[in-house]
Amino acid sequence: MYIYTMAKSTLQRQKIIADLIEEGNISSQNQLKGILKKNNLMITQATLSRDLNELGAIKKRQKDGLLVYVLPKDQENDAHKKISVRALNDFVLDVESVLNQVVVKTTTAAAQVVAEAIDNLYLDHVVASIAGDNVVLIISSSEKKAKSISENIEQVLG
Numbered sequence: 303m304y305i306y307t308m309a310k311s312t313l314q315r316q317k318i319i320a321d322l323i324e325e326g327n328i329s330s331q332n333q334l335k336g337i338l339k340k341n342n343l344m345i346t347q348a349t350l351s352r353d354l355n356e357l358g359a360i361k362k363r364q365k366d367g368l369l370v371y372v373l374p375k376d377q378e379n380d381a382h383k384k385i386s387v388r389a390l391n392d393f394v395l396d397v398e399s400v401l402n403q404v405v406v407k408t409t410t411a412a413a414q415v416v417a418e419a420i421d422n423l424y425l426d427h428v429v430a431s432i433a434g435d436n437v438v439l440i441i442s443s444s445e446k447k448a449k450s451i452s453e454n455i456e457q458v459l460g
Contacts, residue, residue, distance in 0.1 A: 313389050313415060315343060316353050320373060320381045323359055328371045357381040382422050389419035390458050397459070399452035404440040406455065413438050425454050 318341070319334065328334050331350050338345055345353075354371070358381055362372045373381040393412035398405050408416045417433035420440065427447035432439045442448040 312353075313385055313392070313419075315345065316357060317382070317385050317418075318343065319350075319353050319359075320357055320385065323357075323371045323373055323381075326370065327368070329369055334371070357384070386419035386422040387458055389415050390455065391460070394455070394459060397452050397455045399445070399448040402442050402445050402448050404442070404448050404452045404455070406438040406440065408436050408438065410436050412436065420455070423454075423458070425451055427451055 318338070322328060322334065322337060328337075331347065331354070335345060335347065335350055338350075358374050359371045360374070361369045363369050389412075393408045393416050394406055395409060396405075396407040398407075406413075406416060406420070413433040413436055417431050417438045420428070420431055420438065427442045427444075427450055428440055429443055430441045432441075440448070440451055442451055
């Protein structure tokens with residue numbers, strides 16, 4: 303339907319996978335694939351392997367001896383941050399601060415993904431964000447703080 307449907311679903315799928323790994327005790331790709339299937343998310347083994355690789359997932363032995371997937375937590379390898387940065391770069395068209403608000407224009411049907419990505423970046427001074435179909439409205443408490451938010455988003459965009 304939309305040109306960006308594939309990329310959008312990839313980001314959403316990777317977010318779900320990252321959340322499941324962080325909940326813990328995922329010991330194999332087959333187990334993860336089964337959990338995804340129970341949640342009506344059909345995925346091939348190749349796609350799952352690629353997603354795990356892109357997320358930086360590795361296996362680590364727990365104290366009880368069980369090997370489980372974990373996601374790196376350092377600044378450069380944070381999986382949720384990678385997903386968020388990728389979403390902003392894939393879908394944001396324009397960022398503009400207006401008074402105490404920031405307007406983020408996105409590609410069609412991508413505002414929800416972008417709003418969640420912005421939330422996952424935990425930017426300072428964000429009071430609330432509202433997503434429509436192709437626009438995200440971010441509210442801050444002052445014009446100066448809105449400008450700072452806008453600059454932070456633009457910095458992520460490069």
